[in-house]
Amino acid sequence: MSSDAVTFRLARASDAPAMSVMTRALIEAGLPARYSAARVARLIASADHTTLVADSPTGVRAFAVMMFGDERAHLVLLCVEPELQRQGIGRALVDWLVLSAQVAGVASIHLELRADNVPAYAFYRALGFSETLLVPGYYEGRIAARRMIRILRVQAASPG
Ligand SMILES: CC(C)(COP(=O)(O)OP(=O)(O)OC[C@H]1O[C@@H](n2cnc3c(N)ncnc32)[C@H](O)[C@@H]1OP(=O)(O)O)[C@@H](O)C(=O)NCCC(=O)NCCS
Secondary structure: OOHHHOEEEEOOHHHHHHHHHHHHHHOOOOOOOOOOHHHHHHHHHOOOEEEEEEEEOOEEEEEEEEEEOOOEEEEEEEEEOHHHOOOOHHHHHHHHHHHHHHHHOOOEEEEEEEOOOHHHHHHHHHOOOEEEEEEEEEEOOOEEEEEEEEEOOOOOOOOO
8 A cells, every 4th residue: 555545634533543553563562551542632631732634445554642732742652554664754744843943942852762762763863853862761661761852942042
């Protein structure tokens, strides 16, 4: 299947079960499930979060969730179905959210990913994120996390 067959839109509550299953399979493998369908539905409904999906006639194929604060945004979840990876869908989802953050005046975007997720690390580097910290045992005391940041604007120093 080609990426031409997907369309991008804001998520609906009815997308939550499919997004929960994808998170379990593609992000949480080997870890306890933290993103139940109910929790994902709360993220979709949250005024502080923006949730985008790429869907096809067969359902959700990719999605991204970002939390927006005044100064900082946090990329909470990002998944592209394996069959559709390396076709620019992940980049399109993140670009949409980055543009939204820029328009909202956000200064920086933050994320954590499993240190063993080499493809995602390459992806975020390609999209202009830089590693700030390695946090040993971040996931269940067993798996390290990398923290990454993308600066959107330099914050003015507060007057001394
Ligand atoms: C990480 C992920 C979201 C990337 O989505 P994608 O749609 O495949 O990525 P794109 O096609 O937009 O890739 C953009 C660029 O990122 C880099 N990239 C993406 N996947 C890569 C990989 N497996 N290895 C090396 N570089 C990669 C490349 O530079 C790529 O550009 P190119 O294809 O022109 O070389 C996807 O692999 C995924 O869902 N993985 C499983 C879940 C996950 O790890 N989520 C993120 C951590 S929470």
